Amino acid sequence: MKHFTPTLLEQFRSSDEEVAETAAEQLERAAAAYANELQQIRSTLPTSFCDLLDRYYLHDAQVAFIGWDDRELRIDLRLDAPPCNSLLLHYELAGPASTSVHVNSQTAKAASDGPIAWLYDEVEIMNDRTGTLRHSILLTNDLELRVDFRGFRLIEVPSTQVLVSGTCSHSDSAVA
Numbered sequence: 001m002k003h004f005t006p007t008l009l010e011q012f013r014s015s016d017e018e019v020a021e022t023a024a025e026q027l028e029r030a031a032a033a034y035a036n037e038l039q040q041i042r043s044t045l046p047t048s049f050c051d052l053l054d055r056y057y058l059h060d061a062q063v064a065f066i067g068w069d070d071r072e073l074r075i076d077l078r079l080d081a082p083p084c085n086s087l088l089l090h091y092e093l094a095g096p097a098s099t100s101v102h103v104n105s106q107t108a109k110a111a112s113d114g115p116i117a118w119l120y121d122e123v124e125i126m127n128d129r130t131g132t133l134r135h136s137i138l139l140t141n142d143l144e145l146r147v148d149f150r151g152f153r154l155i156e157v158p159s160t161q162v163l164v165s166g167t168c169s170h171s172d173s174a175v176a
Contacts, residue, residue, distance in 0.1 A: 092151030
C-alpha cells in the first residue's frame with residue numbers, strides 16, 4: 001500500500017485529536033493522489049476491473065474466502081451494503097501472491113470481534129511491457145495481500161441466489 005498505509009490509518013483512528021486530525025488531512029491528500037494515479041492508468045485496466053471500481057464499494061465487505069494456486073487467485077466477498085450481494089473476484093496471476101502482516105492493535109481488535117473485512121485497496125502498473133498489474137488489499141486482520149495479475153474476472157451473485165452464507169449486518173436486507 002503506497003497511499004492508504006496501515007500506519008496512516010492507525011493514526012486516523014487515534015484517540016489523540018491532533019494526531020487524528022493531521023492523519024485525516026493526510027488521508028484526504030492520499031485519496032486525491034491515488035484518484036489521480038488511478039485515472040492515469042485506467043485505460044490499461046481490464047474492463048471487468050473497471051466495473052469493480054465503478055460499481056462496488058468494497059470497504060467493510062466480509063471476506064469469505066481467499067485462495068490460490070499457481071495460475072489463479074480467488075476472493076469471495078459479501079458486500080456490507082444492502083442487498084448484501086456476493087462478489088467473486090478471479091485474478092489470472094502473473095506471479096505468486098504475497099502477504100505482509102502489519103502490527104496494528106486497533107484493526108487486530110476489530111478483526112477479533114468478527115469476520116475479516118476488506119479495508120482499503122490500491123491498483124498499480126507493475127510492468128507496462130508484460131501488462132502486469134498489482135492489486136494491494138488491506139484487511140482488518142492486519143494482513144496486506146498483494147496480487148500481481150494480467151487478467152481479471154468479476155462475478156456478482158445476488159443475495160437471493162446464495163444458499164449458504166453469513167448474515168448481513170443490516171437488518172432490513174433479505175438473506176436467502
